[in-house]
Amino acid sequence: xxxxxxxxxIAKELDVSISTVSKAxxxxxxxxxxxxxxxKAFAKFxxxxxxxxxxxxxxxxxxNIGVIIPDIVHHFFTxxxxxxxxxxxxxxxxxxxxxxxxxxxxxxxNMEMLANGSIDGFILxxxxxxxxxxxxxxxxxxxxxxxxxxLFDRVTQDVACDKVILNDLEISRESVTHFIKKGSKKxxxxxxxxxxxxxxxxxxxxxxxxxxxNIPFDENLILTLPHDLDNTKLITExxxxxxxxxxxxxxxxxxVQCMSVxxxxxxxxxxxxxxxxxxxxxxxRYSSPKLSTVAQHGEKxxxxxxxxxxxxxxxxKVVEEPFRTEVINATLIxxxxxxx
Amino acid sequence: xxxxxxxxxIAKELDVSISTVSKAxxxxxxxxxxxxxxxKAFAKFxxxxxxxxxxxxxxxxxxNIGVIIPDIVHHFFTxxxxxxxxxxxxxxxxxxxxxxxxxxxxxxxNMEMLANGSIDGFILxxxxxxxxxxxxxxxxxxxxxxxxxxLFDRVTQDVACDKVILNDLEISRESVTHFIKKGSKKxxxxxxxxxxxxxxxxxxxxxxxxxxxNIPFDENLILTLPHDLDNTKLITExxxxxxxxxxxxxxxxxxVQCMSVxxxxxxxxxxxxxxxxxxxxxxxRYSSPKLSTVAQHGEKxxxxxxxxxxxxxxxxKVVEEPFRTEVINATLIxxxxxxx
DNA sequence: TATTAACACGAAACCGTTTTCGTAATATTT
DNA sequence: AAATATTACGAAAACGGTTTCGTGTTAATA
Numbered sequence: 001x002x003x004x005x006x007x008x009x010i011a012k013e014l015d016v017s018i019s020t021v022s023k024a025x026x027x028x029x030x031x032x033x034x035x036x037x038x039x040k041a042f043a044k045f046x047x048x049x050x051x052x053x054x055x056x057x058x059x060x061x062x063x064n065i066g067v068i069i070p071d072i073v074h075h076f077f078t079x080x081x082x083x084x085x086x087x088x089x090x091x092x093x094x095x096x097x098x099x100x101x102x103x104x105x106x107x108x109x110n111m112e113m114l115a116n117g118s119i120d121g122f123i124l125x126x127x128x129x130x131x132x133x134x135x136x137x138x139x140x141x142x143x144x145x146x147x148x149x150x151l152f153d154r155v156t157q158d159v160a161c162d163k164v165i166l167n168d169l170e171i172s173r174e175s176v177t178h179f180i181k182k183g184s185k186k187x188x189x190x191x192x193x194x195x196x197x198x199x200x201x202x203x204x205x206x207x208x209x210x211x212x213x214n215i216p217f218d219e220n221l222i223l224t225l226p227h228d229l230d231n232t233k234l235i236t237e238x239x240x241x242x243x244x245x246x247x248x249x250x251x252x253x254x255x256v257q258c259m260s261v262x263x264x265x266x267x268x269x270x271x272x273x274x275x276x277x278x279x280x281x282x283x284x285r286y287s288s289p290k291l292s293t294v295a296q297h298g299e300k301x302x303x304x305x306x307x308x309x310x311x312x313x314x315x316x317k318v319v320e321e322p323f324r325t326e327v328i329n330a331t332l333i334x335x336x337x338x339x340x
Numbered sequence: 341x342x343x344x345x346x347x348x349x350i351a352k353e354l355d356v357s358i359s360t361v362s363k364a365x366x367x368x369x370x371x372x373x374x375x376x377x378x379x380k381a382f383a384k385f386x387x388x389x390x391x392x393x394x395x396x397x398x399x400x401x402x403x404n405i406g407v408i409i410p411d412i413v414h415h416f417f418t419x420x421x422x423x424x425x426x427x428x429x430x431x432x433x434x435x436x437x438x439x440x441x442x443x444x445x446x447x448x449x450n451m452e453m454l455a456n457g458s459i460d461g462f463i464l465x466x467x468x469x470x471x472x473x474x475x476x477x478x479x480x481x482x483x484x485x486x487x488x489x490x491l492f493d494r495v496t497q498d499v500a501c502d503k504v505i506l507n508d509l510e511i512s513r514e515s516v517t518h519f520i521k522k523g524s525k526k527x528x529x530x531x532x533x534x535x536x537x538x539x540x541x542x543x544x545x546x547x548x549x550x551x552x553x554n555i556p557f558d559e560n561l562i563l564t565l566p567h568d569l570d571n572t573k574l575i576t577e578x579x580x581x582x583x584x585x586x587x588x589x590x591x592x593x594x595x596v597q598c599m600s601v602x603x604x605x606x607x608x609x610x611x612x613x614x615x616x617x618x619x620x621x622x623x624x625r626y627s628s629p630k631l632s633t634v635a636q637h638g639e640k641x642x643x644x645x646x647x648x649x650x651x652x653x654x655x656x657k658v659v660e661e662p663f664r665t666e667v668i669n670a671t672l673i674x675x676x677x678x679x680x
Numbered sequence: 681t682a683t684t685a686a687c688a689c690g691a692a693a694c695c696g697t698t699t700t701c702g703t704a705a706t707a708t709t710t
Numbered sequence: 711a712a713a714t715a716t717t718a719c720g721a722a723a724a725c726g727g728t729t730t731c732g733t734g735t736t737a738a739t740a
Contacts, residue, residue, distance in 0.1 A: 001486055004456070006726060017690045022728060032688055051457040053402065054726035056393045057695045064436070064458075072422050075622075078413045085412070085439050089450070094458065096404070096436050099425050110429070116344070117391040117696090118404075118434065146341055256626045263628070282415075283622055286596045288603070346696060357720045362698060372718060394696035397725045457726090 005046045014042060056117075064094050065309060066119035068110055070102045070127045070154070075252075075281035076298050077125065080152060083302025084123055091310050093120075104129040108138045115142050121309045122147065123302075126154040132195045134158070150309045152301055154197060155325075162308045163325040164301050168198050171294050171330035172205025173212070175248055175276045178332065180213045182339040184246035184274060188221040188238070190258065191250045202250050202278070225254060235261045246274040246338075252283045255291055259337065275337040289336025301328045345386045354382060396457075404434050405649060406459035408450055410442045410467045410494070415592075415621035416638050417465065420492060423642025424463055431650050433460075444469040448478045455482050461649045462487065463642075466494040468567075472535045474498070490649045492641055494537060495665075502648045503665040504641050508538050511634050511670040512545025513552070515588055515616045518672065520553045522679040524586035524614060528561040528578070530598065531590045542590050542618070565594060575601045586614040586678075592623045595631055599677065615677040629676025641668045 011018045016035065024031045024039035025048070031039075056062040065088050069077045085095050096119060098110035107127045114122070122142070130136070131154060139159045143149055152164040179187050189206045192199050203222075210217050223238045225231045235257055238244075249255040255277025259269060267273045269289055277284060280295035304326055312321065334340040351358045356375065364371045364379035365388070371379075396402040405428050409417045425435050436459060438450035447467045454462070462482070470476070471494060479499045483489055492504040519527050529546045532539050543562075550557055563578045565571045575597055589595040595617025599609060607613045609629055617624060620635035644666055652661065674680040 001484060003486055007728095008726075018727085019691080019729080020689060023689090026728090030688065035688080049452070049456045050728095051397075051726050053393060053396045053457040054695090055728085057397050057697095057725090058727055058729095060695065062393065072425070073415065073418045075413065078418060082412050082439065085437065089438065094436050094438070094454065096434050097425065098429065098434070099422065112389075114434065116389045117393040144342060146343055253622070253626065260626070260628050281622075282593070283626055286593065286600070286623055287627075288600050348696075358697085359699080359721080360719060363719090366698090370718065375718080391696050394725090395698085397695090397727090398697050398699095400725065 004051070005043075005048050006051070007048075010039065010042055010046070010048065014039060061120050061313075062118060063092055064096055064119045065306065066111070066114040066122045066124075067095055067097045068100055068107060068122065068124035069097070070100050070125060072097070072099050076153075076279050076296055079296075079298030080125075080302035080305070083299035083304075084306045085302075086299075087303045087306040088310070091306075093306075093310065100124075100127040100130075102128040104133055104135065111138055111142060115145070115147055120147075121313050122149045123152065123305045123309055124149065125152050126156060128195065131156070131197065148309060148312045150305045150312075152305045156197070160323055162312065162323050164305045164308065165325060165327055166198070166296055166301070166330050167327050168201035168330070169205040169208065171332065172202040172248065173209040174205075175294060175332055176206050176209035176246075177212065178334075178338065179246035179248070179274055179276070180209065180215065182274065185215055186218075186221065186243055186245045187215075188223065188242065188244045188247045189250075190223045190225060190235075190238075190247060190254045192225060192227060194224075199250055202248075206248060231257055232261060236265070239265055239267075244273060247276070249275065249277045252277040252279040252281050252291065252293060255293070255337075256283050256287050259287060259289075259291070270337050270339050274339060276332070280333055284333075284335070287337075292335045292338040292340075293333050294330050295333050296330050297328055304328065344391070345383075345388050346391065347388075350379065350382055350386070350388065354379060401460050401653075402458060403432055404436055404459045405646065406451070406454040406462045406464075407435055407437045408440055408447060408462065408464035409437070410440050410465060412437070412439050416493075416619050416636055419636075419638030420465075420642035420645070423639035423644075424646045425642075426639075427643045427646040428650070431646075433646075433650065440464075440467040440470075442468040444473055444475065451478055451482060455485070455487055460487075461653050462489045463492065463645045463649055464489065465492050466496060468535065471496070471537065488649060488652045490645045490652075492645045496537070500663055502645075502652065502663050504645045504648065505665060505667055506538070506636055506641070506670050507667050508541035508670070509545040509548065511672065512542040512588065513549040514545075515634060515672055516546050516549035516586075517552065518674075518678065519586035519588070519614055519616070520549065520555065522586075522614065525555055526558075526561065526583055526585045527555070528563065528582065528584045528587045529590075530563045530565060530575075530578075530587060530594045532565060532567060534564075539590055542588075546588060571597055572601060576605070579605055579607075584613060587616070589615065589617045592617040592619040592621050592631065592633060595633070595677075596623050596627050599627060599629075599631070610677050610679050614679060616672070620673055624673075624675070627677075632675045632678040632680075633673050634670050635673050636670050637668055644668065 007018050007021045010021045021039055024036040025043055067084055071077055088095050100107035107130055136159050143161055149161045155163045155165055176187055194200045220242055247258055255275055258275055262273050276292045278294045280293045284291035284293040347358050347361045350361045360371055361379055364376045365383055407424055411417055428435050440447035447470055476499050483501055489501045495503045495505055516527055534540045560582055587598055595615055598615055602609055602613050616632045618634045620633045624631035624633040
């Protein structure tokens, strides 16, 4: 067992002062080549590495980014996270993750924990409960303390900070338009409770596409499902009650559940019913037929969020940059569940 | 903008010394009730919170755990991570994640970065490349420095530390035995390159079950697939060449790919061919028929790993506890892809 | 040779805490 | 009244670095 060596240890051993050691290791010309070499050799031999915590305290920056996401066993969030981690790492930052588990309280507690010096900035996606309560005081307080925040995907207008979002409305409109172009008129939307801003936008896109093409909106063609249950029964009834030609689902789970039901009911995909889902995850790629889906480019989103955060943290704030909202363009990947 | 307040600020404002403030906030009886109350009121009003970094430096412990995983867009690893995060958080620890991306170098670099004071201990699962190279000097060095490590799932005998593993061999044997009990004799194994200890164990379990039941081993019934590609062609050939009654796949992706191919070839699942996969992920649950699968209980595994690490970090080391290897019992979930 | 410049290094402050120890000012005991 | 105990606080060291500034010793210049 050989514990980490410190500047003090080196100084004592080599009979010089701590400052001399510090300078020598930074190759300061202030120190003679002789002692510099001696010190560097010694440090190398004992594998000296400066203590990050001491550096953080001194520099008043941790080079840590706090990431708060509602869930981690979740394709989209993990891809975003991967983007964040990659970019951050490359820029010399580490990432501390907390999972809010869709809970307001956990989101608040975690952020406050990290805010006391552990991180230099946050990247987060709002929890479901936070969106429902519409309470963002915790975010505002941190911003007020000078801690930068970047919101992604599940954002809110109520907080003034940098944001990265998906063009949900547009891609949804594009998807529905694709259905229409291929001859569908009876187009369903399967969605979640609309306290999620993203579900809301997707619905708007759906409505917009109908309107663009003078297709009357039929309330009955919208199915709102509870989260993460087995919705087979509800979906089956939905398809039995309504004559549907195409379905847009706001996530890939709903989409594959739909596919199962549809095939069970004896309809052909995509000939009789077409399907498009959101999230180009593992389910979409390994279903049969393969699911046409909206790729959200989570990795790109994460990378951009990290870049925006780091940029803001590292620019000397002579003049405060205005907050930006960047939009990631989703793309519709056409596979076997649609007529292309 | 009101930046964080420090002890020094409070001291100056209230015209007492820093030590007095510190003591008062810790409710030290050394300070008179009067000044104590004054200081606490002031601190509360200004929402004083001690700086984590300063505490870390002082206490020489960060209350951070470093987690290194090969991939994050991955069901098993995320479930483990969730278990770690939950337990750690509950115990007042935060989690810093780095992704090794299956690369030896990234694993080494990330660990060295974090080891310089940023974390108190590691939880990790070895990268593919590390397992291939069989080089664990980075782990050994950190252990030597007194940094505790817990290895999970992808572990190695070569490193002396705490470990959490799955009973891969046993559950594999149980799965194949289940096939045999239901009348199958021609049982295939679809696996990955065997530098993964887990694949190796699963193969051993497969062989053991055959032997248990006096079924001769047929080399041709083992298919080794490259990672993460579209293996449809290889799988199709495999099933055309061999008359197979049941398949054990070492992950759920291979399993659903198999199911597709099998159905494509016109076989009925499970009547003509049964399938069992590993990882009770989203694919298994939403495939049709639903996939019978080995649940690895990742969350439990993560929780246990975190518990082992924190236990080791927090126990006063009068006598060093011997290293333990805990085994998580996987369970076979029987669903539609097997005769049950 | 006297003056100045360059060199090579150390002391000390600082980042924000905690904690030990010392000490005035009271309060208590003899 | 003198000796002792208690109270209430502050100074300072420590955690492990960086950085500014001061200074003694040589080397270069006038």
